[in-house]
Amino acid sequence: MKDAPNLSVIIPSRVDEFLQKTIDDLLAKAEKTIEIIVVLDGYWPNPPLRQDPNVIVVHQGTIFDNLGMRDGINTGISLARGKYIMKIDEHCMVNEGFDVKLAADCEENWVVIPRRYRLDAENWKLIEDGRPPIDYMFLDYPYKTKGDVSDGLHGNEWRDWYLKRKDILIDDTMSWQGSCWFLHRSYWKKIGPMDVDLYGTFTHEAQEIGNKVWLGGGRLVVNKKTWYAHFHKGSHGKGYGFSTEQYKRFSREKEKGRVGCIDYWINNRWPQRLHDFEWLIKKFWPVPNWPENWKEQIKIDAQYDFSKVGKKGFWLS
Structure with missing residues (x-):
């Protein structure tokens, strides 16, 4: 068996035309030894992925009975041997030396997010349209619009923090998109x-991890010394290749995640927490869209959340 790599990169994949480009980009730009673990969710790429001694390909599920992103991440990390792990989406470009730059500013209980740009994947270049990169995101108030089932504890770009904190190269962020994250493999065990x-x-990957980090005594940071670029879909669809029944199940799963995320964190249901959710709001206060009386208001607003998988006022303790 080869010596353990410095970094294990996990790529959960569900039918993506830019997967090979992402793999090639990671291999070309890493400075130290890496292994890439690709977890194919119920499909085989056509054409097949090029064989490489540093790329491990795992296949699970079937085309009509896929397991989803969360299982893909768990499977990939269970096979990882690196000191560090990084999860990245299947359609991303990275900065030269990304692995070394991220490891240089990553303490034992941190999750580190590189600065995010927008990727023109067809031409494999950054989109330069005048918009700044995305460094910060906040957790949105889950009931911005009364009765809107698309609302939830989602991440939203925090442009104001980007403008105010440009000179801080390693900085706290309340949340992030979820498309790329880096940490010590030992920390994942916690x-x-x-x-x-x-x-x-599928949904709320960033909320699950980020809230555990913050409320468990860790730190979620953005590293502006390096970057990645995430596929900006433009005219492209998601392209999951689902059957009608799979799309119905996917919608049910998304709603399940939306409901579960609000309930779990607002009501402080994580037993390993060192802080309650209120601590996180106070740390980043004022947080956009959150009313000052949010603890009282959120109980009122929850009455209008008619979940497809729950009941009226489902999460009230």
């Missing part, structure tokens, strides 16, 4: 694995 039962197969 905050993992991904919880499929609570969140379903």
Whole structure:
């Protein structure tokens, strides 16, 4: 067996035309030894992925009975041998030396997020449209619009923090998108694995991890010394290749995650927490869209959340 790599990169994949480009980009730009673990969710790429001694390909599920992103992440990390692990989406470009730059500013109980740009994946270049990169995101108030089932404890770009904190190269962020994250593999044993039962197969990846980090005494930081670029879909769809029944199940799973995320964190249900959710709001206060009386208001607003998988006022203690 080869010596353990410095970094294990996990790529959960569900039918993506840019997967090979992402793999090639990671291999070309890493400075130290890496292994890439690709977890194919119920499909085989066509054309097949190029063989490489530093790339491990795992296949699970079937085309009509896929397991989803969370299981893919858990499977990939269970096979990882690196000192560090990084999860990245299947359609991303990275900065030269990304692995070394991220490891240089990553303490034992940190999750580190590189600065995020937008990727023109077809031409494999950054999109330069005048918008700044994304460094900070906040957790949105879960009931911004009365009765809107698309609302939830989602991450939202925090442009005001970007403008105010430009000179801080390693800085706290309340949340992030979820498309790329980096940490010590040993730390994953404390905050993992991904919880499929609570969140379903796909949504709220960043909320699950980020809230565990902050409320468990760790630190979620953005590293502006390096970057990655995430696929900006433009005219492209998601392209999951689901059957009608799979799309119905996917929608149910998303709603399950939305409901579960609000309930779990607002009501302080994580038993390993060192802080309650209120601590996180206070740390980043004022947080956009959150009313000053949010603890009282959120109980009122929850009455208008008619979940497809729950009941009226489902999460009230």
